[in-house]
Amino acid sequence: MDIYEVIKQDHDKARRMIAELAETDERAAERRAELYPDLKNELMMHQHVEEAVFYSRLESEDDTRADALEAKNEHHIVDTLLEELDVMPKDNDEWTAKFGVLREVVEHHMEEEEEEFFERAREVIDDSLARKMGKQMQDKKAAGLSAMEHVNQAS
Ligand SMILES: [Fe+2]
Numbered sequence: 001m002d003i004y005e006v007i008k009q010d011h012d013k014a015r016r017m018i019a020e021l022a023e024t025d026e027r028a029a030e031r032r033a034e035l036y037p038d039l040k041n042e043l044m045m046h047q048h049v050e051e052a053v054f055y056s057r058l059e060s061e062d063d064t065r066a067d068a069l070e071a072k073n074e075h076h077i078v079d080t081l082l083e084e085l086d087v088m089p090k091d092n093d094e095w096t097a098k099f100g101v102l103r104e105v106v107e108h109h110m111e112e113e114e115e116e117f118f119e120r121a122r123e124v125i126d127d128s129l130a131r132k133m134g135k136q137m138q139d140k141k142a143a144g145l146s147a148m149e150h151v152n153q154a155s
């Protein structure tokens with residue numbers, strides 16, 4: 001898989017997880033609390049690895065630098081929302097409202113990445129590098145997720 005396929009796969013997974021969470025309401029706080037940590041881990045890991053492998057390359061090229069910097073700031077907004085949602089009680093409408101904003105921001109970001117960002121990235125990343133980066137992204141994500149599992153087991 002090349003970098004674009006790996007990212008698309010992550011995005012589709014995140015979309016499914018978000019849709020599932022969006023179906024829960026205030027009366028299903030337990031279910032929310034059960035689903036939410038997985039979404040948070042998934043999104044944080046995706047963003048972290050995407051920045052390390054994909055954005056870092058795009059930041060070094062004049063043609064894609066502005067896009068990469070903007071996208072990184074959007075990740076920052078997502079991180080902030082994820083942290084806030086993590087500590088808020090899940091059984092009220094404030095959580096529902098904030099989750100709705102998270103959904104909007106994340107879905108818009110992913111769409112922009114797939115529809116505009118990829119096209120510009122292809123101008124500065126050749127096919128063989130795109131495959132290498134895909135592998136790097138998968139490896140880093142696998143390593144990060146297993147490290148997180150160890151942390152969770154230890155706590
Ligand atoms: Fe992103």
Ligand SMILES: [Fe+2]
Nearest residue numbers: 007050110113
């Ligand atoms: Fe992404």
